[in-house]
Amino acid sequence: MIIETLKLLEEMNNKLSALSGLAEDDLFSIQQAILITSESIAQLKSMLTKSDFDSITAEIRFFKKLKPQFDGRLIFYLMQLRMQTKSFSSDRSLSYEKELQHAEVFYQSQYSFWQYYKMGLSDLDEHYFTRKGGEEPLFLDEQQIHYDSKSNTPMSAVVARFHAYELLKDHYSRLTTAPALPTSQTKGKVLTLSWTSSKSELIELIYALHEYRAFNNGQLDIKKVAEYFSTVFNVRFSNIYKTYEDIRLRKKNNTPFLDALKSCLERRIDRDNENAM
Incomplete structure (x- = not known):
């Protein structure tokens, strides 16, 4: 299961890398990225229904490290799509700044778990990242990413949002950083x-x-x-x-x-x- 997931992740990233217009916030490229990530997530869910993990360790790795990369990219491209369409009538940089403000609020609301995740702790992993862990979360607000207890764990969706906001920060930094000129x-x-x-x-x-x-x-x-x-x-x-x-x-x-x-x-x-x- 892990090997197949890594292969699918590489294939998805290769397809996304070929969309050169993503760096420019090109609408068509963003739409293509959404289709690519959605198809990859659908394949991932299909794999989950057909096979199981060899161990708890493998299941934790899947839901802590791998699947959030798929969901996080989809959330990020959906954010881009929303900002790109809104920017027809407003300043796009303002749209990015508002999204980053939302990110800050989310990080604050998940501060304890964010520290746990960033510090590489693992003592609660079986509770957070296995499907028999805990109750379903109630704080998701991206309607396009539906929580499904068969293909998610209590905190895998939160890690996906972490990934999405990191992608957002990196992308905005590249957009606003001009090349250095001689002085x-x-x-x-x-x-x-x-x-x-x-x-x-x-x-x-x-x-x-x-x-x-x-x-x-x-x-x-x-x-x-x-x-x-x-x-x-x-x-x-x-x-x-x-x-x-x-x-x-x-x-x-x-x-x-x-x-x-x-x-x-x-x-x-x-x-x-x-x-x-």
Whole structure:
């Protein structure tokens, strides 16, 4: 049972990693992530009905360490979906801050158990993480994650919420952390440049440079490269993945900006060669 669960967890994470738009809060990617995690949880429940654990230790590991990762991811993506749809009419950062405030309230309400879990204690594990443990909890409020005593234990759902809020904090931290720029102390006076061509042209250039592996030997994620360009050139991108999709689906010419750059440089070289003669 444990081996099958680990394999299913790896498969789920691989599918989620392929959704590059998740880092950008892309709505379609969030919806796909919800489908992927929901399907994985359904498979997990099916496995529980067909087989049992070899030992109490295995059952505790499953409900303490493994299953909360599935449920926690689903809760997190449902949070993202709620915030993404709300942000059409409000500041998305405000939505994240409100969710993090809810997280703080939840941690406070579960403070004793949070300490138990974080400190790696185990003396109450058989009560918390086996299906014969205790009474069903009454504090769940994510209606999409239904408590089922056959596939949950008294505190496995609480650990799932811990996982969800950790994912939320990490994701928000990445969204709000801008890449470091050279300062006057480290690089002398820095010239401020503003991008005055279109955003789609800049994204066309970013994708070309990234595919050419022009930065850090191609090891940087495209989103990180876009964040740096956004900071340097004082331009805000809404969704680079959607813009790239539009570029990719152009019918006549996929790279008009790059073609125009090449033509301009060739004209400059020809003109300078003529002047040098």
